[in-house]
Amino acid sequence: MMASADIAAADAGLATPPPQVVRRKKRGNSLPLGIVGWIVGIVFFFPVLWMVLTSFKTESQAYTNTPSLVFSPTLSQYKTVFSSGIWPYVANSAFATIVSTILVLLLATPCAFALSLRPVRRTRDLLFFFISTKMLPVVAAIIPIYIAARDLHMLDNIFTLVILYTAMNLPIAVWMMRSFFLEVPGELLEAAEMDGAPLRRTVTEVILPVVAPGIAATALICCIFSWNEFFFAVNLTATQAATVPVFLVGFISSEGLYFAQLAAAATVATLPVILAGWVAQRQLVRGLSFGAIK
Amino acid sequence: MTTIAPPVAAARPARARPDRRRQGWVRRAPLLPALVFTIIVTQLPFLLTLWYSLQSWSLVRPGSEHFAGFTNYVDVFKDSQFRTTAINTVIMTVGTVLIAMVIGVALALLLDRKFLGRGIVRTLLITPFLVMPVAGALLWKTTMLDPTFGIVNFLLRPFGIGHFNWIGSFPLGSVMIDMIWQWTPFMMLLVLAGLQSQPKDILEAASTDGARPLQIFRELTLPHLRRYIELGIVLGAIYVVNEFDAVYMMTQGGPGISSANLPFYIYQRAFLGFQVGQAAAMGVVVVVATIIIATFALRLIFTSFSGTEQAA
Numbered sequence: 001m002m003a004s005a006d007i008a009a010a011d012a013g014l015a016t017p018p019p020q021v022v023r024r025k026k027r028g029n030s031l032p033l034g035i036v037g038w039i040v041g042i043v044f045f046f047p048v049l050w051m052v053l054t055s056f057k058t059e060s061q062a063y064t065n066t067p068s069l070v071f072s073p074t075l076s077q078y079k080t081v082f083s084s085g086i087w088p089y090v091a092n093s094a095f096a097t098i099v100s101t102i103l104v105l106l107l108a109t110p111c112a113f114a115l116s117l118r119p120v121r122r123t124r125d126l127l128f129f130f131i132s133t134k135m136l137p138v139v140a141a142i143i144p145i146y147i148a149a150r151d152l153h154m155l156d157n158i159f160t161l162v163i164l165y166t167a168m169n170l171p172i173a174v175w176m177m178r179s180f181f182l183e184v185p186g187e188l189l190e191a192a193e194m195d196g197a198p199l200r201r202t203v204t205e206v207i208l209p210v211v212a213p214g215i216a217a218t219a220l221i222c223c224i225f226s227w228n229e230f231f232f233a234v235n236l237t238a239t240q241a242a243t244v245p246v247f248l249v250g251f252i253s254s255e256g257l258y259f260a261q262l263a264a265a266a267t268v269a270t271l272p273v274i275l276a277g278w279v280a281q282r283q284l285v286r287g288l289s290f291g292a293i294k
Numbered sequence: 295m296t297t298i299a300p301p302v303a304a305a306r307p308a309r310a311r312p313d314r315r316r317q318g319w320v321r322r323a324p325l326l327p328a329l330v331f332t333i334i335v336t337q338l339p340f341l342l343t344l345w346y347s348l349q350s351w352s353l354v355r356p357g358s359e360h361f362a363g364f365t366n367y368v369d370v371f372k373d374s375q376f377r378t379t380a381i382n383t384v385i386m387t388v389g390t391v392l393i394a395m396v397i398g399v400a401l402a403l404l405l406d407r408k409f410l411g412r413g414i415v416r417t418l419l420i421t422p423f424l425v426m427p428v429a430g431a432l433l434w435k436t437t438m439l440d441p442t443f444g445i446v447n448f449l450l451r452p453f454g455i456g457h458f459n460w461i462g463s464f465p466l467g468s469v470m471i472d473m474i475w476q477w478t479p480f481m482m483l484l485v486l487a488g489l490q491s492q493p494k495d496i497l498e499a500a501s502t503d504g505a506r507p508l509q510i511f512r513e514l515t516l517p518h519l520r521r522y523i524e525l526g527i528v529l530g531a532i533y534v535v536n537e538f539d540a541v542y543m544m545t546q547g548g549p550g551i552s553s554a555n556l557p558f559y560i561y562q563r564a565f566l567g568f569q570v571g572q573a574a575a576m577g578v579v580v581v582v583a584t585i586i587i588a589t590f591a592l593r594l595i596f597t598s599f600s601g602t603e604q605a606a
Contacts, residue, residue, distance in 0.1 A: 034409035041418035110324030135588040139557040140577030144342035167335035245428040266429040277424040
């Protein structure tokens, strides 16, 4: 048993493939369960559904005591949103999301490798350190970060957000990537080792194909967290580097509380992540459960 | 997973015969960039926070900073608003995480069964987790909980609750509703992972032996799920304790500070009150409290996930 056996065992709990699932004897669909399931699903989904519906209404249709399900849809709210200068915010969000995610992957992949397949000593302590940075409240760090950014003339600079989002997602990425690396079959590695394959070939030909879906899953999770991030964005940006969540907040204060317009803005802001999450649902589920669900 | 042992040195090709020390650094090299980056970006600010917390310093009066010793800490502990927001934070975190977990377990049990359109229902259920927190809070504040035009009051009208001001009457509760909505999917997914990793043959053996479903759930499923539930609670708490967006969007901590949590209160002190020293001292107090709680929480994860292996 190696030194980091306890951590490895911790992963085993989440990362081992589920034991061969024996097919249930009763395979029929249950109707009552189905009804309950659908009702619960719709209840949870309802705020989002309502947001999308409201975004196609006129303000007077949105402000009714008796909500109207049937109405003639209008695109005028979206026209307002898109003509109110949302694009620079979208560009900032996209830039911060993509660049920070690439940085996270570049840093986390070798790091996870060194904490799994070629484990260093004190792997456990290092893993502990990475996750402990997520436990420290961000709010306690915002003041020095703000002052440092101010003194370095990095306030309202998109690269400030890139750096912070990278740091924010790195611990999660290291943990996730590590669980994916641990799935690489030991025999495969040993075989490559026996053949005297150089490390680089082992990595590209044996390890990468196995962990590629894991890298995709990790990237997706990082993108979601970065796109949705608000606290750093609202405190460290103003006009140049502000992101979509900041736009949404600013939109309320500049336009007032108009439900339909707001719903359109919120739809535009949330849709990219919702769609990405839906399309890549399996990776998402897998990522969120640290590799437990295949 | 424990079988992946570090390759034996003897099995390495003879080409490389470096001493152990260099070998160690070769192994360590891949993780150094991530480690150094994390230390600089996450640890350095905390050291600075520690330093600032000993200063009297207002952002609006340049040159006002001077060493103040522990007076900021004395002020923090005398500050009744700090205590109120600390209690709010505990209520918000414990309430949100536990309620989200209970609902999450129920939903996971539901999704573990077969029914028509299960995949679609799962998609619908995970959606709240994907919604941008700022937008989610906004939706709850306006279209859902608005006293006059909100859906919730519309649905409750037949029961005689037509114009109830949810956010005004229960500011903390309203914020928690939004947070529970956002975090339940996460809990559900973790528990579902636990359910699906449960060896089905044992369950079938139990049911052939005549165990009742409730009995199976209590004596086999629940113990199996325990560590997944614990993991969900700890991971959820890590995020919920830092919640800022929902408070900012829905109530701005108000009325007064009745729905402010620590992140929001410290933010207010630093960025609206410009009291750097005091806000930093609050930050340090929160960090120390978090470290104490997190140590227990982490131990919980590690002992429960390492099972019979040697624990911490």
